[in-house]
Amino acid sequence: MDLSTVKERAGPRQFGPTDDMPREYREAATRMIQFHANSEIMGAYIERPFVRQAPSLDRKLAVSAQVQDEIGHGQLLYRAAENLGIKTREEMLDELAAGEGKFLNCFHYPLGNWYELPMIMFFVDGAAMRRQATLKRTSWEPYAHAIDKICFEEGFHIKHGEDILRELATGSRRDQELLQRAFEKWWPRILQFFGPTDDQSTHDDFSQEVGLKTMSNDDLRNAFLNAYLPKAEKYGLEPPEYPRVEYHEDRDHYEVYEEDLDWDEFFTVARNELPTGRGQIDKRRRSQDAVAWVREAIETTPASGDTPAAAD
Amino acid sequence: MIFEVFRQETESDYHEHVGNVHAPDEEMARLFAQVMHARRKPANSLWVVPKEEISEVDADDPGVAMGGTTQKAYRWATNYSTGRMAEEIEASEAEQVEAEARRRSTRSEGGDD
Amino acid sequence: MATEDTDTGPWSDRGFALGGPDELSEREQAAVEACLRALADDEFVLAERYTEWQVRGPTLEGDLAVANIxxxxxxxxxxxxxxLEDFGHTEPELIWERPPEDFRHATLVERPFARGDWADAVVRGFLYDEFERLRLDALADTEYPRIADRVGKVQGEEHYHREHARNWLERLAEGRGDPDNGHRRVQEAIDRLFPHALTLFVPTAYEPDIVEFGVRPAPLSELRQAWLDEVVPVLEDFGFRLPVAADAHPEAVDTLLPTARGRDGEHTDAWADLHDEFTFTYRQLDRSEAPRLMVDPDDADEGGDHP
Structure with missing residues (x-):
């Protein structure tokens, strides 16, 4: 299929593994899905300390299940990417370990304490959910297929995140102060979740033309703010004065003042060069390397005698 | 090895493809498939099939005219309009409530879980 | 009189020598509590260690499976x-505010994992799950109705755990890839963990009462022999060396026990750190209660956990 046919036919779940897709499409889809899959893994990675640190049995169960789901989402997404024929799952996981795999900005910062957890579990996961809901209509069918299951599971994550937020927001004065502090720390990163407002992303237009993306970053950010700013206010959280966010009622639009955000840091993050993000990547790589021997042990064909598992 | 996984929700349902698992052999694939694909949604049975054992006839293959397209029908609605507050969260929740209700009714009917 | 009953339905088809939580004598209650503490603490601390493999599992699928377990x-x-809450204890008293020396789990479950030592997780799972099956089988004959009510639910999930442990054990033992890795690492894990596994069977001062009142009618000494008969041949068949034969004299087996035995409150060094970590947020939040997200097990439907 040539590129103009792709653009013409682009629509929800339009293309699958049996379609002969042009390389540009397969590369763009791989880049997008691999980014998404990597983000699931690295998101799980920053949440994982709170399985141990959860302050009740039920919370521990829920955080463990959330981290597990994220790994499951990674599994589903790598499959959707693998089907494009550009990279295998092993290659993508190796790239992530080597610091070459890209992932969401927020997951480059470690979570300091329990008060910061809902910043990820509620706001960041909520933002991710906002984006994912629109990807049910992506043109690469295996991607949409994975998104179906992800959205099915993810709702519980955000609800649990909100439950933690509610508990802290209605707790002691000290709880409220520490929660507000966590919010102020994370808010600029959350605003940057959807990238720069004037779309400096070079891949963006193409992705929309071929139906991989169905909504611009700008519209996604706006929809997110529409849904989640009132939630923040409901729990008594006040957005810091800077970065400025102004609501324009006439256009039903939130204006985020670009110049108030640290884009140097954002692009440092995007290059995997932020020291904290680098630390996360390296720590994860070390734990991956440490179990390489297991993968070897189960994946190498027996040296002698034994019949390989595949039937004849 | 890659194994493709097909999940059957209740005895009266068809098995539907839900994804894959990477595993060293069939036995481990069956163990992994239970967690990967049947931990949140109800399952009466799973088929776990070596990927390379699957041969496919495609509607677009030369000489094939099955009258179908490559698109499939999916269980969950996809019309997510924007604007309302965190609608996608409510939708996800509704799906889970429905799946839970099905799981329960399957249990009480089935008896032999 | 006690029949194999894994049904979670009404107890009426079976008589129980012990009554409900309010009807026990002081001695009976102490025996029930001691039995439950070993059970609960074993499962809790083992789970705590297993979660260390989340996002660190050998493959994505292996990661999901161990998280599930x-x-x-x-x-x-x-x-x-x-x-235990039937007796007036709260979750904070039982876990979050409880001093480390009051926990009664076996030392096997508290041992730390060395980085990447999946063989340790596999061997630990194997040794524990075979014990767990025997303990649950014994508890199926309990005279305490509240335990009888729940044994079946727990047994229902243990089958997967045993399959999981045995399958991994088999694959690592086969020594595919570099044989030095799988086989050697499993052997090292056996050498290291076997003495700690024996602490699962160390009786407390309440053991005679636990058996006499039928809280767990089979004594731990009997369970240990059944366990040795099961695990020793399996491991030997894979070509592993064990520090003891299945039919060794009990006193010879006793000599293998580590100094800290867990069940009496004495633990290995790793436990204090682990305890410190999992109580961290609870202390940081300065809480006096632990939030519940699910309905009480007594109010949950069969297998249901949604409020």
């Missing part, structure tokens, strides 16, 4: 702690 074990701990 951890959640199963935590769920079991939750069921057993809930029965």
């Amino acid at each position: 951890a959640q199963d074990e935590l769920g079991h701990a939750r069921l057993w702690y809930d029965l």
Whole structure:
């Protein structure tokens, strides 16, 4: 299929593994899905300390299940990417370990304490959910297929995140102060979740033309703010004065003042060069390397005698 | 090895493809498939099939005219309009409530879980 | 009189020598509590260690599976702690505010994992799950109705755990890839963990009462022999060396026990650190209660956990 046919036919779940897709499409889809899959893994990675640190049995169960789901989402997404024929799952996981795999900005910062957890579990996961809901209509069918299951599971994550937020927001004065502090720390990163407002992303237009993306970053950010700013206010959280966010009622639009955000840091993050993000990547790589021997042990064909598992 | 996984929700349902698992052999694939694909949604049975054992006839293959397209029908609605507050969260929740209700009714009917 | 009954339905088809939580004598209650503490603490601490493999598992699928097992074990701990709450204890008293030396789990479950030592997780799972099956089988004959009510639920999930452990054990033992890796690492894990596994069977001062009142009618000494008969031949068949023969004299087996035995409150060094970590947020939040997200097990439907 040539590129103009792709653009013409682009629509929800339009293309699958049996379609002969042009390389540009397969590369763009791989880049997008691999980014998404990597983000699931690295998101799980920053949440994982709170399985141990959860302050009740039920919370521990829920955080463990959330981290597990994220790994499951990674599994589903790598499959959707693998089907494009550009990279295998092993290659993508190796790239992530080597610091070459890209992932969401927020997951480059470690979570300091329990008060910061809902910043990820509620706001960041909520933002991710906002984006994912629109990807049910992506043109690469295996991607949409994975998104179906992800959205099915993810709702519980955000609800649990909100439950933690509610508990802290209605707790002691000290709880409220520490929660507000966590919010102020994370808010600029959350605003940057959807990238720069004037779309400096070079891949963006193409992705929309071929139906991989169905909504611009700008519209996604706006929809997110529409849904989640009132939630923040409901729990008594006040957005810091800077970065400025102004609501324009006439256009039903939130204006985020670009110049108030640290884009140097954002692009440092995007290059995997932020020291904290680098630390996360390296720590994860070390734990991956440490179990390489297991993968070897189960994946190498027996040296002698034994019949390989595949039937004849 | 890659194994493709097909999940059957209740005895009266068809098995539907839900994804894959990477595993060293069939036995481990069956163990992994239970967690990967049947931990949140109800399952009466799973088929776990070596990927390379699957041969496919495609509607677009030369000489094939099955009258179908490559698109499939999916269980969950996809019309997510924007604007309302965190609608996608409510939708996800509704799906889970429905799946839970099905799981329960399957249990009480089935008896032999 | 006690029949194999894994049905969670009414107890009426079976008589029980012990009554409900309010009807026990002081001695009976102490025996029930001691039995439950070992059960609950074993499952809780083992799960705590298993969760260390989340996002660190050997493959994505292996990661999901071990996370699932951890959640199963935590769920079991939750069921057993809930029965201790019958006696007026709260979750904070039972876990979050409890001093480390009051925990009664075996030392096997508290040992730390060395980075990447999946063989340790596999061997630990194997040794523990075979014990767990025997203990649950014994508890199926309990005279305490509240335990009888829950044994079946727990047994239902243990089958997967045993399959999981045995399958991994087999694959690592086969020594595919570099044989030095799988086989050697499993052997090292056996050498290291076997003495700690024996602490699972160390009786407390309450053991005679636990058996006499039928809280767990089979004594731990009997369970240990059954366990040795099961695990020793399996491991030997894979070509592993064990520090003891299945039919060794009990006194010879006793000599292998480590100094700290867990059940009496004495633990290995690793336990203090682990305890410190999992109580961290609870202390930081300065809480006096632990939030519940799910309905009480008594109010949950069969297998249901949604409010």
